[in-house]
Amino acid sequence: MTWREYHEATKHSVESLRRAPHGLDWANMPDPFRHYEGVPVLDLPSDPPVPQTPALGLLQGGSGFSTAADGATFLSQLLFNSAAVSASKRVGSTANRYALRVNPSSGNLHPTEFHFRTRGLMDWPDGQYHYRPSAHMAEQRAVGEVSFASDAPIVFLLTSIAWREAWKYRDRAYRYCLHDAGHAWQALALAARAMGCETQAFGHFPDDAVARGWRLPDDEWPMLLVELRGRAIPVREPDAGDAVWYDGQANPLSAEPIVYPLLESVQHATKLGDGRGIPAAEPAGSGSGEMQLPAPAASARAFGEVVRGRRSALDFVGGARSMSLPQLSAILAAASQPLAADFAGERFVQLYLYVHRVDGLEPGVYRYWPAEEKVGRGDTPADVSPSGFGGLRDQIKRGDQRVAAAGLSLGQDLAGNACVAFSMIADIERAARAHGDRGYRYVHFEAGAIGQRLYLAAEALGLGATGIGAFYDDQVHRYLNLAPEQGQVVYHFAIGYPVPDPRLDA
Template structure:
């Protein structure tokens, strides 16, 4: 990495901002009947249908946040299937008139799902050593490469690889699509961490695997097998562990026999966005040698809803409309924000970096709390940085009954529904909810030192979004991630100038209004126990 990489990233980020006077470059028209295939498959591979076992899981939602509360399951084919069923699998089919579409446990911008999942395993009961692609449509593994038996010695290992297919998002969102692919990766990381916690497992990033190593291990660099098809961008490797131990390098297989050819998702693409390839090249990660662990001296979470973890995970949805008369109970509001503090439990123990994303909230209707703008600095020095960067006339007062450990500050009191709606591309959900927020990232300083962290800042934003999604569902609420917002209009509202902070993601939470015309079906036939 060099200064040229950071310059290219800053240029991309500036170029792809939505502005009040114009939106970022995207397609001039969309033909929804020609939408890209939402499912990547590899023709010519052996498929392994995975069991459906989530209905039998007795882990509670509070157990996800209590290290050691869930006895760890053995690493087997069944437990791999359960991990994927609770993270990257379909959660429902929806129908409205002639249209039918699927939802998944991991959210996606526009429900386009650019994120692909891979399983890498050694010495697992019921699964040959090798590399597998996860086909969410069928809840099945496609065997991309099988190792010969003489390579199978040593401990049991289970790794999950994530990649992005940029065209899935670019088809609808044009140049801004790279941002959304990275947010989706963050959501997928969160979904996998919660699912692993439900099985009593830990999950960590494989720091010794850069983008090149990950691409080679997953077979994403095998050009002949992607000829004529949309390529996949390697994002990261995650490893499941049962007992804490020093991290290991990625597995090295000998005598792999590869199989499969990637399907074509869009046979007639109408546009091409070269800037996406440019920013992908500028932000490819190197090995991170110096993690910076977050502060973890917060009290354990209390008063978590006693609901089933699998139910919360699989019922996660994005609200399309909110009840504008609904008032959120203040203690639930504080609990939602408390879920965003980095503790040594799911999902934050998968993240070994000091928090760099800090929500600024538009509070509309919370009982006993003044409407207005609020800030939630998520690290010890973030408050100082934000006070210096934001408008000098902000109040920075603490709500009188706010939990002592929760760093929530009132910046300015007053109704802010119209502001929130305008900032979020005039979308009603930003004003009709109980509250909305924008996630400010520490930006210029981090990227000047490590340009590849452009991806990781978005991953952290997606991880925050996933925590809000599940916490809202557990409390009978619903969230919606918002990728369309006017970047600099939000910055100007806060008095920000320069690039020290940039907004990377918005989100909103409230009580949803369902459309009775949309019907829901189960994601899979329930006959594969």
């Protein structure tokens, strides 16, 4: 199995959906919450201080600060703004509710688990933990000096449980696991930034050794390591002494988990035996838009409020108000900031826009070229020359794109009712030339990270957004006249004015 075989086999087409209709087995739905039973649990203080730094400034390269004086408060603040439960929804007209989290997830199935190791945090025992979002607690899987390949005081490991996604999305689920991990990584990286910390993500590591070292159960696959550093982290001298492992028993998620051989195969194909030394990728092709974007719109909405208030729109108010060009400029600037990851030195994903209702921009399809000189950290948008905001290549297609955007997104109206919809086009071939099949993971992590930035920029500007994993792959390529060397669609997105969701409880 190669990435290409997996990708081809999981493309949606009208025929593929007709051929294989899929009913959901509700009785066998996987539990969206993993617990490690039989281990000590440490409370994370409830309602930690909310980072007041403006979200949009952070998305454009700014930084915030934290005054947390101890490890528990620091970790609580970090997780409360990246992975915690943040709202609930009613099931139909019943009194039942289900949880929604800060990080979005395809189908709200949440394949991503957050594990972390700490060393030398103030008033917090060194060890390895698993985050329990259902109770905002840390499950202590080991205490003492777990092997620390890093000198960072906090290291996260994000894992994926593919069965959770496969229950609904079957063979296509691997793509969504990767997107979700990309979203979760960026949620974590931005929450850390809001607290004045830097993160560095690593996708290039030996999978089996990491899974063994972190004592993962077989159904959790390691996806991303994320190191946190910064003076805001309250530290002390590390504990001396070897680790004592409690391990814990991972809860079963379903009565009958089903193994999907294609998912096992693509996971196997994208594994590394030796993660040392990530090769450099060829640089992305450069270009510039014929239409320069204006200075980005501003927003003072606080980071904490934005991340915890973010929701996926079920649909958008079609035919209503437009968004402004400076709002679009701000959203695109947020999406194209550098990503701190070993695989993201060269970017693989380019944004194509289906513009429906943006003031001053004719409806049509545009290709976005980020600015050569990025908005520097500490610069305000006003410090940057107009050419610094990137441009749109005018114009791949002219005219109303609403029917096309919805049709290409598996007929989902929200892609047509939005103000703007996106196809993320990834140069998977270039990623694979540098990283082999592993590159398949990296393009999807990047797409998920861009998606997370799109969500938060939209929310900061008073708009709404929705990630769209379902699209007719080859139809998108044909519609955009993409030659094979120009890449393949890996993710869709929509931004506009959300219709109210009566099932939502904040």
